[in-house]
Amino acid sequence: MKNDPKTSNPFRRVTYISPIDEIIDNAFQQSQAIRRTRIKKRISREQKLSFLEKDRINTLTDELTRKIDSIINLFPWVEDIHPFYQELCNLVGSVDKIKKVLGRLKGMSNQLREIEREQLQKLNDTNHPIVMASIRKETGGRYVSLVKKARGDVKYLIRIVKKLKSVPDFNTILPTIVIAGAPNVGKSSLVRCISSGSPEVGEYPFTTKQIVFGHANFGLTLVQIVDTPGLLDRPFDERSLIELQSIASIKHISDVIVYMFDYSKKAELSAKEQNNLLEDISNEFSDNPTIRVLNKVDLLTDEQIKEAKAEFKTEYHVSTMEGKGLEELVEALKTMVLTMLKTKEKFKDVAKLSISEEFLLQEEEDFSYDI
Ligand SMILES: Nc1nc2c(ncn2[C@@H]2O[C@H](COP(=O)(O)OP(=O)(O)O)[C@@H](O)[C@H]2O)c(=O)[nH]1
Numbered sequence: 001m002k003n004d005p006k007t008s009n010p011f012r013r014v015t016y017i018s019p020i021d022e023i024i025d026n027a028f029q030q031s032q033a034i035r036r037t038r039i040k041k042r043i044s045r046e047q048k049l050s051f052l053e054k055d056r057i058n059t060l061t062d063e064l065t066r067k068i069d070s071i072i073n074l075f076p077w078v079e080d081i082h083p084f085y086q087e088l089c090n091l092v093g094s095v096d097k098i099k100k101v102l103g104r105l106k107g108m109s110n111q112l113r114e115i116e117r118e119q120l121q122k123l124n125d126t127n128h129p130i131v132m133a134s135i136r137k138e139t140g141g142r143y144v145s146l147v148k149k150a151r152g153d154v155k156y157l158i159r160i161v162k163k164l165k166s167v168p169d170f171n172t173i174l175p176t177i178v179i180a181g182a183p184n185v186g187k188s189s190l191v192r193c194i195s196s197g198s199p200e201v202g203e204y205p206f207t208t209k210q211i212v213f214g215h216a217n218f219g220l221t222l223v224q225i226v227d228t229p230g231l232l233d234r235p236f237d238e239r240s241l242i243e244l245q246s247i248a249s250i251k252h253i254s255d256v257i258v259y260m261f262d263y264s265k266k267a268e269l270s271a272k273e274q275n276n277l278l279e280d281i282s283n284e285f286s287d288n289p290t291i292r293v294l295n296k297v298d299l300l301t302d303e304q305i306k307e308a309k310a311e312f313k314t315e316y317h318v319s320t321m322e323g324k325g326l327e328e329l330v331e332a333l334k335t336m337v338l339t340m341l342k343t344k345e346k347f348k349d350v351a352k353l354s355i356s357e358e359f360l361l362q363e364e365e366d367f368s369y370d371i
């Protein structure tokens with residue numbers, strides 16, 4: 001499931017897009033490397049030269065169109081990708097422009113073939129060696145002036161892929177737990193603590209901070225857990241349009257929000273600011289249930305934990321540093337996710353998640369979370 005381009009980051013499969021100048025240089029090198037006609041028959045010198053020039057033109061055209069077509073084929077079909085990844089495209093560029101650019105490249109590839117037909121026809125009409133060489137040179141000239149026009153377009157695609165490749169491989173159909181809270185509350189630490197394997201470190205295209213992204217095995221399904229540095233950690237009214245758009249993109253994949261509080265002396269935001277931020281997030285993610293977690297209890301006295309509980313109305317009290325309270329939190333998350341599997345529209349296609357039908361048909365009463 002992880003490598004299915006329909007559910008994972010579609011930009012990861014784009015291996016390499018050659019810049020236009022590299023495509024041109026390679027094509028000319030290949031074409032110029034042909035020194036002798038590959039036709040062995042006993043034919044006149046003029047005919048041999050004519051075959052040689054044809055070979056060179058063919059090679060040049062093939063190399064150019066092959067490379068340009070490979071860009072078109074390698075690039076994800078933006079209309080088909082998940083809205084989450086479409087929004088990311090619109091953050092670093094625009095889906096409309098990508099479509100236009102790919103359309104222009106397709107047109108260019110066809111034009112090269114047309115020019116080739118014309119020029120080969122001209123070659124057939126002469127048996128003068130100097131004219132033949134000049135037809136081949138003219139073909140190269142026409143190709144270069146045409147293909148160079150795509151320099152900016154290809155650079156644009158390279159830029160998009162570069163930015164979107166570093167986004168973690170979010171699976172768009174797995175249940176997703178998003179960790180929010182002020183800077184330094186312990187979001188990344190929590191992802192590390194509750195992930196089964198070693199989490200991936202990546203970037204959203206719109207933040208310079210690293211995000212930590214992991215998976216946890218909840219028995220009947222894998223879930224993905226992701227933190228949100230620089231996004232869900234400040235009051236919303238201080239945000240730029242791009243940040244708001246970024247937050248909107250996360251809404252496409254999030255199912256549960258874990259909001260973390262810090263009541264220790266190290267807290268970056270005051271208690272009031274942390275509560276305000278939670279309010280902003282709850283409003284924005286109104287479709288997602290929120291679990292309130294107090295972290296860093298190792299730094300607090302019992303009295304302070306009580307105060308924090310009253311201040312933040314927290315349900316779980318943990319220390320990611322000492323591993324305290326995490327089992328209870330994970331159990332609560334499991335319960336929430338498993339209930340969602342049964343009820344949420346997003347998960348109705350059970351086959352994709354490899355959850356047994358039997359499980360989904362069970363009555364709520366004999367539902368066992370002990371998995
Ligand atoms: N004492 C204590 N420190 C913690 C705990 N959890 C995280 N930290 C520390 O808080 C800092 C920020 O943690 P991090 O996970 O990077 O926070 P993020 O910015 O929300 O992702 C790091 O220095 C962690 O070691 C905890 O439970 N107790």
Ligand SMILES: [Mg+2]
Nearest residue numbers: 187188227229
């Ligand atoms: Mg972090």
